[in-house]
Amino acid sequence: MDDGGGGSVGGGGVSSLIPNRRINEMDFFAQKETAKVDVKREATAHDGLAQGFHINTGLNLHLASGGSEKSSVDGGTSPSNKEKLNMSDMVGLRAELENMNKENKQLRAMLSQVNNNYSALQMHVVTLMQRQHNRRAEISPANEVNTEGKVGERSRNETIVPRQFMDLGRASMAEKDESSPSWSGSRSPQTNEDASMESRRRKTGSTSNENKDGGREESPDQSLQGGLPNKVPKFNCSQDVEQASEAMSMMRKARVSVRARSEASMISDGCQWRKYGQKMAKGNPCPRAYYRCTMATACPVRKQVQRSAEDRTVLITTYEGHHNHPLPPAAMAMASTTSAAATMLLSGSMPSPDGIMNSSFHSRTMFPCSPGLATISASAPFPTITLDLTHSPNLLQHQRPNAQFHVPFQNLPQNFAPGSHAFNPVLHSQSKFSALQSSPEIQPPQVGTEQVLKPSSSSSSDTVTAATAAITADPNFTAALVAAITSIIGNVHPNNSSNSSTNTRSSNVDNTIGKSNFVDN
């Protein structure tokens, strides 16, 4: 195993990704940039107009650029002529101003339209969730999947119970909770774990690590993940308080597991990590490495990295906690992604008033709005949502190999370098929730003609649905929105040859997922 370790691998991966990404992501941003430039132009023009307008009407001295020439030319003309000129200018300027007002109105209309669409999507997702839940309640849990693919967990699957997905109200509540003590990061000392840790530290008298882990006890408002809005939860009744505390506890424990193909020891997510431990886990010959975020001294975020027992090329990265520091753009993607996933997970796992959550604690549920795309494991003690990035790269490559955008997930693992199958935003948005659908074992993607010709059942609609789910649950709306858009765009351009992406990927050294995808199996 490569030990190059956390930071070096991570940093190198990210930095090496950036230049590569430009190639294929330019298009998207080129448009954006031009749009920005246009807006700027308009803005400056507008400013200029406003200035000119103001000056003309007020001081009558000079116009922005042409105006001064005019005034110099008009040097000896009579004031009436000047007024005529200014009047004509004013008329033109007013016309332009009106045009801009029109544009402004149009833009506002577009904005409201987007908002409406977003609301509609929300409603749609909620409906889908409820439908799925109702269906799942009828279907035997035999279809459920052992997401983590651990042999020892099979027995659990026999007792899996579909988890109830709550409505968005609860989801929003989850967000609230998430923003307060963070979903697992800044744990308060009153939790068992922290109480024990506290006592342990008191015993050992270890004060040096107080700061290290002090992040767990930091004030809730410090824990922001990926720029999530910091909402202050307000609970009115004792029931709410109970629910909130339970939810907060869930938040703290929630984990997001990302499965990705990588030959590297760790996927690069834009953060700096320091390895603080390694353990042999039962049932897996590969050791599990423990990393701690070192971007801030008290950052409570930790992650575990372990190779899959079944498929050594699959790297399972489990994130826990909220960053308590501003994240670099490269890390925002993963943070918001995991945060969104955790929010989704917790929005579906929030305890219901009648305690449904407890009864289904040993449950594992497919993501309802995208069956087979994401897996939620509520196996105690930590509810975990698994985002499987190992699936259907070829399918997505099929869908849209070339177009690669700066999606918020771009900075997921280094493996998602441009040109990689895995980096394909469609894949990404899909694979974010992609998962381990119906087979009891995780089937590593069969790379080759078979899989290319036989894409998984996750249709493009699933992709869109998954993306919309992300939108719904993701507090970072922008990020999720881009994912959705990307997905939709991806579905608009199907049947592209996979060669181009293959070629691009082959030029990317850092794309370990792509490499492994290509080589493996």
Add this chain to the structure above:
DNA sequence: CGCGTTTGACCTGCGC
């Protein structure tokens, strides 16, 4: 010398 990794020891929770 500082920083990060390694690794054995320790602690805790959980199941029997």
Add this chain to the structure above:
DNA sequence: GCGCAGGTCAAACGCG
């Protein structure tokens, strides 16, 4: 209560 497994600590070690 005991043993096991997961998680963490911290001294030792390596590297630049």
